[in-house]
Amino acid sequence: MAGETLRFKLPAIRILENEHQYLSFLMADWHAIVLNIENNQYEEEEARKEFKRLRQLIVEFIEPFKSHTEKEEQFFFPLLGQYIGYEQGPILSIEEEHREIDAYIGHFLHHTLHGMDSLPIEKMKELVRDVGEAFETITVHFIKEETVLFPMAEKVMKAVDEDHLYEQLNTIII
Template sequence: MQGCMSSMIGNQDIELSKGLRQLKEEHPSLLKQLENLLFTCNRIDANDEREEAFTSLIDQVKAFFHELEPHSEREEGVLFPMMETYIGKEMGPIAVMEYEHDQAKECIGTFLKATNNKSEFTNEEIIKYSHVIKNAYYILVDHFAKEENILFPMAEKLLKVEEKEDLFIRINEIK
């Protein structure tokens, strides 16, 4: 392939195929939940009914993770391997996307493990674990922007028509 990777990305709007459009359209719901998580974390930081807010945060994180997991699997299990054929996986966009997925999952996993089957937390623990979720928030908001502005347009240009059709079918098999 001639040219540099940046030639795959233009500043113009690209109409995404069904599968890529679906992945992008999953982001607003996830982002809304992330905003709610951040709001609750900020309540905790402000000591606004901290214990009640933390109990709410636990429920919110569980619900968010339940929705994030299939979205993540659609990307890691289907889209990323398709793109790896063209751009590799060791460096570049796929490596960055997978690293960010891992970072966000590590934050959420740390939080869920710490809060699983435990009902009482010190103020220090509440603040510590709410900051773990804040970190996941910042990672994922930035991550979704990279996907929408770089990765998905790149995939649209790289993948063949048949691959885009296969992408749509395969991501819809993941529930």
């Protein structure tokens, strides 16, 4: 994280980009646990302890992630859609990814609600696949937004819309 700079000029887009950096920082903590469980880096008791920690990190991740995606869906996508169209194309696929990510995380949380004290390692490995998929989907998702949607927005938005979007997005996600 240290030393990362924001690439975009528009203040509204910089807010979203900064949120991506923050969320990626949070994701790094829980993704390390996923990889360690998948790669048999823990003995069973340590795996169970880290698995519980993983669940807690995911729970803590949900609120800022949902706040971020809600801001995109409520303000950014509809405004950009006025310029580039909304019914098909990149915005629609990006919104679908939001639902896909929610499903992965929701599935993991649902199946880890009870009984974590007796989970065998093989079951933990099976369950962490969901958050591993969520990590990969989010990572690619952020890249798509930063290489397609954000540059598009900087290119097409009028100043009055840029200012209004900045006012709408200028809220914290934590």
